[in-house]
Amino acid sequence: MSKTVFVLGAGASMIENLPSQAEILKSIFKKEESDFATFNPTLLKTGERYRRARINIAEFIIRLFSNKNYFDFISDESALAEIETLPMAEKYKLLDELKKDNGFLESIYEYIAESKSHITLEDIFTILDKAIASNEHIQGYDTSKIIQLRNDFVFCIIRLFVKSSVNQSFDSQTYLNFIEKIIQKRIEAEQTGDPVSIITLNWDFIVDKYFSHVVSSNSDYEKAKLDYCVYDHNYHHFFDDSDIESIPSTILKRQGYYNVKLLKLHGAMNWLLCKNCQRLFYSQEKYIAFEEFYDTSAPECPFCTKNYSLSGDRNNTKLTSELITPTLLKNLDNVTFKNIWKNAFVELAEAEKVVFIGYSLPQADFEFRYMLKKAIRPTTNIDVVLYHNDDPNKIKDLLKDEGDISKFTANVSETRFKSFFGKDDINFFYEGIIDYVENHL
Numbered sequence: 428m429s430k431t432v433f434v435l436g437a438g439a440s441m442i443e444n445l446p447s448q449a450e451i452l453k454s455i456f457k458k459e460e461s462d463f464a465t466f467n468p469t470l471l472k473t474g475e476r477y478r479r480a481r482i483n484i485a486e487f488i489i490r491l492f493s494n495k496n497y498f499d500f501i502s503d504e505s506a507l508a509e510i511e512t513l514p515m516a517e518k519y520k521l522l523d524e525l526k527k528d529n530g531f532l533e534s535i536y537e538y539i540a541e542s543k544s545h546i547t548l549e550d551i552f553t554i555l556d557k558a559i560a561s562n563e564h565i566q567g568y569d570t571s572k573i574i575q576l577r578n579d580f581v582f583c584i585i586r587l588f589v590k591s592s593v594n595q596s597f598d599s600q601t602y603l604n605f606i607e608k609i610i611q612k613r614i615e616a617e618q619t620g621d622p623v624s625i626i627t628l629n630w631d632f633i634v635d636k637y638f639s640h641v642v643s644s645n646s647d648y649e650k651a652k653l654d655y656c657v658y659d660h661n662y663h664h665f666f667d668d669s670d671i672e673s674i675p676s677t678i679l680k681r682q683g684y685y686n687v688k689l690l691k692l693h694g695a696m697n698w699l700l701c702k703n704c705q706r707l708f709y710s711q712e713k714y715i716a717f718e719e720f721y722d723t724s725a726p727e728c729p730f731c732t733k734n735y736s737l738s739g740d741r742n743n744t745k746l747t748s749e750l751i752t753p754t755l756l757k758n759l760d761n762v763t764f765k766n767i768w769k770n771a772f773v774e775l776a777e778a779e780k781v782v783f784i785g786y787s788l789p790q791a792d793f794e795f796r797y798m799l800k801k802a803i804r805p806t807t808n809i810d811v812v813l814y815h816n817d818d819p820n821k822i823k824d825l826l827k828d829e830g831d832i833s834k835f836t837a838n839v840s841e842t843r844f845k846s847f848f849g850k851d852d853i854n855f856f857y858e859g860i861i862d863y864v865e866n867h868l
């Protein structure tokens with residue numbers, strides 16, 4: 428039976444109003460109602476950590492990506508004149524005091540949200556990763572501070588996702604139909620079949636969440652399960668007092684389930700990993716990656732706690748989040764990612780049809796582009812589902828008065844796909860995922 432592989436990019440998650448990568452920095456610093464106002468216990472658990480992380484990130488942005496220093500945010504002329512007369516040590520002390528003042532910090536955060544939101548995450552993470560990998564310091568930041576900053580960024584990004592999930596309803600009919608069609612295809616192929624799989628470059632749990640929703644609302648689908656293609660463990664089996672089973676993905680098929688492969692190439696917010704034994708824990712209910720950052724009661728690996736609890740420091744068994752951040756120096760070396768990427772390669776190589784949804788083939792994803800190039804055969808059919816603002820004809824209309832429009836359309840997604848795959852018979856759909864699922868799937 429012929430195989431279809433769906434590749435989901437950021438545009439595929441737009442339907443659920445998640446923060447896009449381009450908006451993450453702005454979202455971290457925009458003024459918003461306090462966690463107290465929304466009274467979310469999960470967010471409140473990390474309130475102090477969040478306050479410190481924002482101070483650290485703001486300082487990094489001001490130091491590396493602006494021509495200002497903190498004293499430029501003081502508008503009182505006479506105060507500034509007085510500061511000028513202070514010795515250096517006194518100035519630093521004063522700065523430390525200022526950083527405790529919410530009003531002062533807010534003025535800096537506002538400046539970053541308004542004037543610095545175009546700084547890309549690729550730039551930030553590549554700089555940090557390069558410094559860590561080459562054991563160098565940057566502009567006064569030593570290695571331990573750089574690692575701290577990197578953690579602060581990851582923490583703030585996960586927190587944004589947790590925050591956005593509070594109001595997510597997961598009732599999009601399009602997504603429900605999309606997942607249901609995939610489950611049906613899988614069941615039609617019978618237990619040994621393998622007609623469809625999903626590769627995602629997103630961290631969110633939209634597919635996971637809709638999948639469990641569809642499965643639990645129809646008893647015909649009760650034997651369908653998501654397959655992350657690693658030997659994984661159900662978080663709720665180990666950490667909640669529930670009788671939920673934990674059946675590792677890699678043995679689902681053997682146990683008679685209809686496995687639907689979901690390959691999360693950049694990791695996921697609903698995963699936690701033990702860096703000691705490399706076991707992966709997943710949840711289809713919540714963004715457990717966030718729990719790494721709980722001030723107290725951060726989850727520990729149940730296996731390693733048992734095996735090594737007599738031999739010393741229990742902190743070593745804490746579970747950690749595992750996200751591949753947008754960087755040009757991606758580290759895909761751990762066992763989990765090696766397995767996932769290897770499986771994704773096989774899926775793409777076996778595919779008769781690959782459907783890219785909301786994915787624009789960015790240069791920064793060069794590892795994935797390399798895999799596409801290696802795996803996809805010349806005869807494989809390719810569908811690309813994008814939105815109106817990617818449509819070159821729409822762009823041409825907007826630019827019809829320009830003499831040479833080629834320079835504007837040379838870098839649109841359509842040109843990128845055609846030149847990358849070296850063929851013209853790629854089907855482009857510019858009406859978005861809703862139209863594609865309703866009319867072309």
Ligand SMILES: [Zn+2]
Nearest residue numbers: 701704728731
């Ligand atoms: Zn472990």
